[in-house]
Amino acid sequence: MACFETRLRRQALYPAGRGGAAGIARVVAHPRVGYWQGLRVMLLAVCLSSGLASAGEGDASQFNLAGQLERLTTRVHIAGEEPTTATLAERMATYRVPGVSIALLEDGAVVETLVVGHRDxxxxxxxxxxxLFQAGSISKAVAVAGLLQQVETRGLDxxxxxxxxxxxxxxPAHEWQQQEAVTLRRLASHSAGTTVPGFQGYxxxxxxxxxxxxLEGVAPANSAPVVVEQQPGQGYRYSGGGTTIIQLLLEDVSDEPFAALLQSQVLAPAGMSRSSFEQPLPGSLLANAALPYRADGKAVPGGPHIYPEQAAAGLWTTATDLLRFAAEIQQAxxxxxDRILSPRMAAAAVARQPGGLGLGFFLAPAQGTVTSFSHGGANAGYRAHLFASIAEGDGIAIMTNSDSGRQLIGEIMQAVAPHFGWQGFEPVxxxxxxxxxxxxxxxVGDYHSSRPVESTVQVRRSGDHLLLTVPDFLQEAAFLPESALSFFSFENISLTFETDETDRIIGLVLAGIHAERMAPEANRSVP
Structure with missing residues (x-):
C-alpha cells in the first residue's frame, strides 16, 4: 500500500498567490516541563479561514514552528532555478490534505503542538x-516495543x-528451513524473508x-498468505506479514488480546492516553478522530478502514502521544x-541488525554510529511520520488525514530539520x-502492475513534463525529465521507462515497482 504514496499536482510547479489559511492553532509548553507531569497547554485559537493564531507560555522554545512553516519548498530543487516557496496552508491546498497535527520534542519533553485544518x-x-489519526506502520514500532518487553519479562528467545x-x-515450510530459521529478531527487523509488505484494511x-x-490468506482476507520467499537473515525485506506473526505470538504467550496487552504494557505506562490498538476504534475515541481522504481530496467511502493486522497497521494515536512513546525510548x-523498556531492551531496539534496521525502527545514518530512530506510516487516507534523535532527546511527529500527506510531511521535515541539526533532510x-x-x-499510455497490489499507472503528457495517476495513490503527479527515459518528481521519486530490442516502450519502474505497458496505447495528453 505504501509503494505509490506521492502526488504533486501541476499547480505546485507554479504556486498561486497566498490564500487564507485553514484552521491553525499552536500549543506551546515550557521546554523543561516534567515529562510525567504532562503538558500545561492553552488552546489559543482555531481559525477556520482567517489565518494564523499562535502564542507561547512562559519561556517557550525560541523555535517558532508556525513561522518556520511559512516558507516550505519541495524536496527536489532544480539545478539553476530558484526554488519556489509556499506556506503550510498553500501546500495543504495543493496536496489536498484536509488536516495535519505536528508535535515537537526537545530534551525529552513535548514543547509544541501545531494543528491545522479539518478532521472532518x-x-x-x-x-x-x-x-486521533491512524498511524499506519508506525504501529510496528510500538508493537515491537511490546514484544521486547515480553522477551525480557517472559524470557523469550x-x-x-x-x-x-x-x-x-x-x-509454512520453506526451502531454507534446514539452514536458517524465522526468528523474532528477524521478524522485528524485516530480515525474516516473509511476504506481504502492507495491508489494505477493510x-x-x-x-x-x-x-x-x-496469515493464511483465506477469505475474507484481501491479502496473500504470509510465507517465506527469501532466505531468513539474508537481508532486508519489508514485511507487514512478519509483524502480524509477532501479533499472533504475543497473543499466544500472554493469553490476552493484542490490543489489551499493548494498552496495559506500553500505551498506558508511556502516558499515551489518546491511543488505542482497538479495531474498530471505540466510540469514546471515535468522536474526535480524523476522517481519511484520498489524494484527489475525496473522502474515503465509509470512513476509516478496519485493520485486524493491529501490530502492523492498527494504532490510533495523536502526534503528542507518539512523542511520549519516543521520549520513553530516549530516556530508557x-x-x-524503564516504564516500557529496560535500558538493555531499548539499546537492542536501536542496534543495527543485518539488513540495516533496528528492532521496530529505521535507523540513521545508514553507516556508523546510530543517531536517530524513526518510522513512517501509510494507511488508507492517512500518512504519518515519527522521528527522534538519540543523544539530544529531540524529535517530531507529523500526522495527516490524506493519501498525499507524505509530500507535505517531507517538506515539513525539510523545514524543521536545520534548527535541530538533523541530517538527511537537505533538498536534493x-x-x-x-x-x-x-x-x-x-x-504516454497505461501500465499495469500486479505487485504489491493490482494497480494501473496512467501516464499523460502535460506540456514539457509527464503526469502520473495511480488510483488511490497518485493524482496527476508531475514528473520532470532528466533523460529520454528517466524522470523525477518534486518528492524525489524516480521513474524509469523500459524498452525492448527495437526501442519500443514496454514498461516502467516507479519507485522500484515494475509495471508493464498495456494495449491499446491511449494518448490522453494535456496541451
Missing part, C-alpha cells in the same frame, strides 16, 4: 491536539525459531477476517526510565533535461 472537512470540524513459540499457527461494512485468516537509552538538487513533444508522447 464536510462538517468543518477542526483538528485539535487531541484528534529473540533468536529461537518462532515456530517453537507459536501455538495456533506455524510459519472498508466499512466489509467482512473482516480473523488473524489466522489473514539514558538509563532514566536534480538536473532537468529538455524533451520535445514526440519524446514525451511515446511514453
Amino acid at each position: 472537512r464536510a462538517q468543518r470540524l477542526p483538528v485539535t491536539p487531541e484528534t 529473540l533468536d529461537a525459531p518462532v515456530n517453537t513459540l507459536l501455538e495456533r499457527w506455524q510459519v 472498508a466499512a461494512g466489509a467482512a473482516v477476517p480473523s488473524l489466522l485468516q489473514v 537509552l539514558k538509563g532514566e526510565s 538538487v536534480r538536473v532537468r533535461a529538455s524533451l520535445d513533444s514526440a519524446q514525451l508522447e511515446r511514453l
Whole structure:
C-alpha cells in the first residue's frame, strides 16, 4: 500500500498567490516541563479561514514552528532555478490534505503542538491536539516495543525459531528451513524473508477476517498468505506479514488480546492516553478522530478502514502521544526510565541488525554510529511520520488525514530539520533535461502492475513534463525529465521507462515497482 504514496499536482510547479489559511492553532509548553507531569497547554485559537493564531507560555522554545512553516519548498530543487516557496496552508491546498497535527520534542519533553485544518472537512470540524489519526506502520514500532518487553519479562528467545513459540499457527515450510530459521529478531527487523509488505484494511461494512485468516490468506482476507520467499537473515525485506506473526505470538504467550496487552504494557505506562490498538476504534475515541481522504481530496467511502493486522497497521494515536512513546525510548537509552523498556531492551531496539534496521525502527545514518530512530506510516487516507534523535532527546511527529500527506510531511521535515541539526533532510538538487513533444508522447499510455497490489499507472503528457495517476495513490503527479527515459518528481521519486530490442516502450519502474505497458496505447495528453 505504501509503494505509490506521492502526488504533486501541476499547480505546485507554479504556486498561486497566498490564500487564507485553514484552521491553525499552536500549543506551546515550557521546554523543561516534567515529562510525567504532562503538558500545561492553552488552546489559543482555531481559525477556520482567517489565518494564523499562535502564542507561547512562559519561556517557550525560541523555535517558532508556525513561522518556520511559512516558507516550505519541495524536496527536489532544480539545478539553476530558484526554488519556489509556499506556506503550510498553500501546500495543504495543493496536496489536498484536509488536516495535519505536528508535535515537537526537545530534551525529552513535548514543547509544541501545531494543528491545522479539518478532521472532518464536510462538517468543518477542526483538528485539535487531541484528534486521533491512524498511524499506519508506525504501529510496528510500538508493537515491537511490546514484544521486547515480553522477551525480557517472559524470557523469550529473540533468536529461537518462532515456530517453537507459536501455538495456533506455524510459519509454512520453506526451502531454507534446514539452514536458517524465522526468528523474532528477524521478524522485528524485516530480515525474516516473509511476504506481504502492507495491508489494505477493510472498508466499512466489509467482512473482516480473523488473524489466522489473514496469515493464511483465506477469505475474507484481501491479502496473500504470509510465507517465506527469501532466505531468513539474508537481508532486508519489508514485511507487514512478519509483524502480524509477532501479533499472533504475543497473543499466544500472554493469553490476552493484542490490543489489551499493548494498552496495559506500553500505551498506558508511556502516558499515551489518546491511543488505542482497538479495531474498530471505540466510540469514546471515535468522536474526535480524523476522517481519511484520498489524494484527489475525496473522502474515503465509509470512513476509516478496519485493520485486524493491529501490530502492523492498527494504532490510533495523536502526534503528542507518539512523542511520549519516543521520549520513553530516549530516556530508557539514558538509563532514566524503564516504564516500557529496560535500558538493555531499548539499546537492542536501536542496534543495527543485518539488513540495516533496528528492532521496530529505521535507523540513521545508514553507516556508523546510530543517531536517530524513526518510522513512517501509510494507511488508507492517512500518512504519518515519527522521528527522534538519540543523544539530544529531540524529535517530531507529523500526522495527516490524506493519501498525499507524505509530500507535505517531507517538506515539513525539510523545514524543521536545520534548527535541530538533523541530517538527511537537505533538498536534493536534480538536473532537468529538455524533451520535445514526440519524446514525451511515446511514453504516454497505461501500465499495469500486479505487485504489491493490482494497480494501473496512467501516464499523460502535460506540456514539457509527464503526469502520473495511480488510483488511490497518485493524482496527476508531475514528473520532470532528466533523460529520454528517466524522470523525477518534486518528492524525489524516480521513474524509469523500459524498452525492448527495437526501442519500443514496454514498461516502467516507479519507485522500484515494475509495471508493464498495456494495449491499446491511449494518448490522453494535456496541451
